[in-house]
Amino acid sequence: MFDLQTPVDRSPARQELIVSVLDDAFSELMSEAPSAFRVKFRKMAANPFAFYRGSAALFYADVAPLEDPWANARTSRVWIQGDLHAENFGTYMDSTGRFVFDVNDFDEAYLGHFTWDVLRLSASIALLGWQKALSDEDISALVARYVNAYVSQVAQFAVHGGDSEFSLKLDTTDGTVHDVLQRARLNSRADMLLSMTRSEGYRRLFREGPRARRLGDEEREKVMAAYRRYLETIPQDQRYSSMSYEVKDVVGSGGFGIGSAGLPAYTFLVEGQSEAWDNDLVLSMKQGNVAAPSRVVKDPEIMAAFEHHGHRTAVSQRALQAHADPLLGHTEIDGKGFVVSEVSPYTNDLDWGGLTEPGDIAPVLDYLGRATAKAHCVSDSHADDALTGSQVEEALSEVLAGREQEFVDWCTAFAHAYAAQVRTDYALFVDAFRNNRIAGVRSSQG
Numbered sequence: 001m002f003d004l005q006t007p008v009d010r011s012p013a014r015q016e017l018i019v020s021v022l023d024d025a026f027s028e029l030m031s032e033a034p035s036a037f038r039v040k041f042r043k044m045a046a047n048p049f050a051f052y053r054g055s056a057a058l059f060y061a062d063v064a065p066l067e068d069p070w071a072n073a074r075t076s077r078v079w080i081q082g083d084l085h086a087e088n089f090g091t092y093m094d095s096t097g098r099f100v101f102d103v104n105d106f107d108e109a110y111l112g113h114f115t116w117d118v119l120r121l122s123a124s125i126a127l128l129g130w131q132k133a134l135s136d137e138d139i140s141a142l143v144a145r146y147v148n149a150y151v152s153q154v155a156q157f158a159v160h161g162g163d164s165e166f167s168l169k170l171d172t173t174d175g176t177v178h179d180v181l182q183r184a185r186l187n188s189r190a191d192m193l194l195s196m197t198r199s200e201g202y203r204r205l206f207r208e209g210p211r212a213r214r215l216g217d218e219e220r221e222k223v224m225a226a227y228r229r230y231l232e233t234i235p236q237d238q239r240y241s242s243m244s245y246e247v248k249d250v251v252g253s254g255g256f257g258i259g260s261a262g263l264p265a266y267t268f269l270v271e272g273q274s275e276a277w278d279n280d281l282v283l284s285m286k287q288g289n290v291a292a293p294s295r296v297v298k299d300p301e302i303m304a305a306f307e308h309h310g311h312r313t314a315v316s317q318r319a320l321q322a323h324a325d326p327l328l329g330h331t332e333i334d335g336k337g338f339v340v341s342e343v344s345p346y347t348n349d350l351d352w353g354g355l356t357e358p359g360d361i362a363p364v365l366d367y368l369g370r371a372t373a374k375a376h377c378v379s380d381s382h383a384d385d386a387l388t389g390s391q392v393e394e395a396l397s398e399v400l401a402g403r404e405q406e407f408v409d410w411c412t413a414f415a416h417a418y419a420a421q422v423r424t425d426y427a428l429f430v431d432a433f434r435n436n437r438i439a440g441v442r443s444s445q446g
Contacts, residue, residue: 051426313330
C-alpha cells in the first residue's frame with residue numbers, strides 16, 4: 001500500500017498489485033478487445049506520465065486508504081473530474097458561443113474527495129517536471145503555484161460568488177493559455193468536415209478508413225434506435241429550434257485516447273441549423289466506462305442516481321461545466337450506457353512540449369488551479385442538490401481557512417512522493433507487460 005511516510009515500494013507485491021488493479025479495472029474490456037488493450041498498454045509504456053494517464057484506477061487504490069485531513073461529510077462529496085492531470089485541459093466553444101479554456105474529458109467524473117483532483121494534478125506536475133529535468137525545488141514551487149491558485153479562487157468564490165459566470169476566455173487570459181484560445185479560433189468546421197467526409201453526388205458521407213466502418217443493416221437500426229432515445233435526453237432548454245437533428249450518415253469507430261481502449265463508439269453526421277453543408281454537425285456516441293473513483297467510493301446512493309455510466313458521464317459534464325455542450329446526452333445499446341456529445345472543431349489541447357522552463361510553466365499553473373476550483377465550485381449549481389448538498393465553495397473555504405499553507409505543503413509532499421512511486425510503478429508495469437504477466441493482453445506468442 002502506498003504511504004507518504006515510507007520509501008518507494010519496488011517489491012514483487014507492488015508489481016502484483018499493479019497487475020491486479022489493471023486486471024480488475026479492464027478485464028471485461030480486455031476480453032472483448034485484447035488487441036486494443038495491447039495498443040493502450042504500449043502507449044502507457046512510452047514514459048511514466050503516459051503510464052500515469054492510463055492508470056487512474058491504481059491512483060484511487062492508493063489514495064483512498066490515506067488519511068485525508070481535509071475530508072468531512074461535505075468536502076468528501078464534491079463533483080470531481082476524476083482523472084485530473086496536466087494534459088486534461090484545453091479549449092471548447094461553450095453554449096454561448098465563447099471560446100473557453102477549461103478542464104476537459106469527463107469519462108472518470110464522479111463524486112468524491114475534492115482533494116483527489118488536486119492531488120492527482122499535483123503529482124502530474126511533479127512527473128512532468130521530472131521528465132523536463134527540473135529540480136525538486138522548482139517542482140515544489142510549481143506545485144505550490146497550482147495549489148495556491150486553487151485555494152485563492154475557492155476563497156474568491158466563497159466571498160463574492162460568480163462561479164457560474166467565471167471562465168477563462170480570450171479577454172481574461174494571457175500568455176500560453178491565451179495563445180491556445182487564439183489557435184482554437186483558427187479552426188474551421190468546414191475544414192474538419194472536409195477531413196472526415198466525402199461527397200457522393202449531392203450527399204455528404206463519412207470517409208471509410210481504420211477509424212470508420214460501415215454498419216450492417218441490423219447494427220445500423222440498433223444504433224439509430226439508440227440515437228432516437230438520445231434525443232429525448234437533451235434538456236428542453238438546450239434544444240435547437242432551428243435544427244432537425246436528422247442523421248445524414250453514421251459509422252462505427254474505435255475508442256478515443258489512452259483511457260478509451262476497447263470501448264465501442266459510433267460517429268454521426270447530422271444536419272446542422274440550416275441545409276448548407278458547411279454547418280453539418282459531427283456527434284460521437286461512445287460507451288461509458290466504470291469511473292475510476294467509483295471503485296473506491298462505496299456510497300450506494302451515488303451510483304443509484306445514474307441510469308448507467310453514459311448517463312453519469314453526461315450528468316457529470318453538465319455539473320462541472322457552466323455552459324456545457326448543448327448536444328450532450330446519453331442512451332443505451334444492448335443494456336450498455338453510451339454518452340453522446342459533439343465532435344467540435346474548436347477543441348485545442350494545451351501542449352506542454354514547448355513549456356520547458358519553470359518561468360514559462362508557472363503562469364499556466366495559475367490558470368489550471370483556477371479552472372479546477374471553478375469546476376468544483378460550479379457543480380452545485382448544475383447538479384442534483386441531493387448528491388452534493390450545500391454550497392461547495394463554502395464547504396471548501398471553511399475547511400481550508402487558516403490552513404492554506406498546510407494544504408499547500410501536504411499536496412507538495414504528496415506530489416513528490418507519489419511521482420517517485422509512479423516512476424517505479426512504470427518500470428514494474430513495463431516489466432509485467434513485456435513478460436506477459438497481464439493475462440488479458442498476452443501476446444499470441446506469450
